[in-house]
Amino acid sequence: AQSVTQLGSHVSVSEGALVLLRCNYSSSVPPYLFWYVQYPNQGLQLLLKYTTGATLVKGINGFEAEFKKSETSFHLTKPSAHMSDAAEYFCAVSNAGGTSYGKLTFGQGTILTVHP
Amino acid sequence: KAGVTQTPRYLIKTRGQQVTLSCSPISGHRSVSWYQQTPGQGLQFLFEYFSETQRNKGNFPGRFSGRQFSNSRSEMNVSTLELGDSALYLCASSFGNEQFFGPGTRLTVL
Numbered sequence: 708a709q710s711v712t713q714l715g716s717h718v719s720v721s722e723g724a725l726v727l728l729r730c731n732y733s734s735s736v737p738p739y740l741f742w743y744v745q746y747p748n749q750g751l752q753l754l755l756k757y758t759t760g761a762t763l764v765k766g767i768n769g770f771e772a773e774f775k776k777s778e779t780s781f782h783l784t785k786p787s788a789h790m791s792d793a794a795e796y797f798c799a800v801s802n803a804g805g806t807s808y809g810k811l812t813f814g815q816g817t818i819l820t821v822h823p
Numbered sequence: 824k825a826g827v828t829q830t831p832r833y834l835i836k837t838r839g840q841q842v843t844l845s846c847s848p849i850s851g852h853r854s855v856s857w858y859q860q861t862p863g864q865g866l867q868f869l870f871e872y873f874s875e876t877q878r879n880k881g882n883f884p885g886r887f888s889g890r891q892f893s894n895s896r897s898e899m900n901v902s903t904l905e906l907g908d909s910a911l912y913l914c915a916s917s918f919g920n921e922q923f924f925g926p927g928t929r930l931t932v933l
Contacts (some may be wrong), residue, residue: 811866813858
């Protein structure tokens with residue numbers, strides 16, 4: 708079984724400040740890890756993903772995340788927050804390989820607020 | 824390419840009724856997954872279809888069912904609706920290990 712824990716259901720930062728959204732996962736098999744963003748009344752948009760290879764992955768809109776196997780973490784960061792980053796962010800995990808790509812297990816989400 | 828489309832976008836039903844939601848995947852994608860999103864339970868996996876066969880299933884009662892057609896379009900059905908079925912239902916299509924989500928269908932059960 709897999710699970711995802713996102714630490715902090717709400718994170719508030721000032722515009723221009725560092726954004727750090729925390730995600731820890733549990734998986735008995737090598738995981739694929741994802742970060743999605745959801746704006747109000749919309750579906751989910753993929754920010755970035757880790758499958759294999761380089762553990763520091765870069766995504767869209769200046770976001771990046773680092774896969775740390777020893778810490779079972781996949782935290783999302785952005786050096787400088789922008790007002791348009793205000794949204795809800797979801798960390799997700801799926802099994803690497805096999806037929807489990809289509810089943811994502813999500814964390815509870817973190818709402819990011821950006822203050823002027 | 825056009826993205827994932829879901830119809831209808833909004834739906835209001837009453838308890839005991841049934842409902843069918845539709846999802847058209849991105850052209851060439853053969854896998855379609857469904858998720859339920861509620862404020863209390865978050866995003867939960869319902870099921871996944873690949874080449875017209877259910878490949879993975881989440882922990883939902885039998886009232887929730889789905890199917891996939893030969894053109895990869897998918898439908899999900901919820902019978903005997905309950906108030907707790909009110910949610911945003913998201914469909915995602917995938918090619919390889921990345922899922923692309925549609926805008927969702929907002930179901931309200933009165």
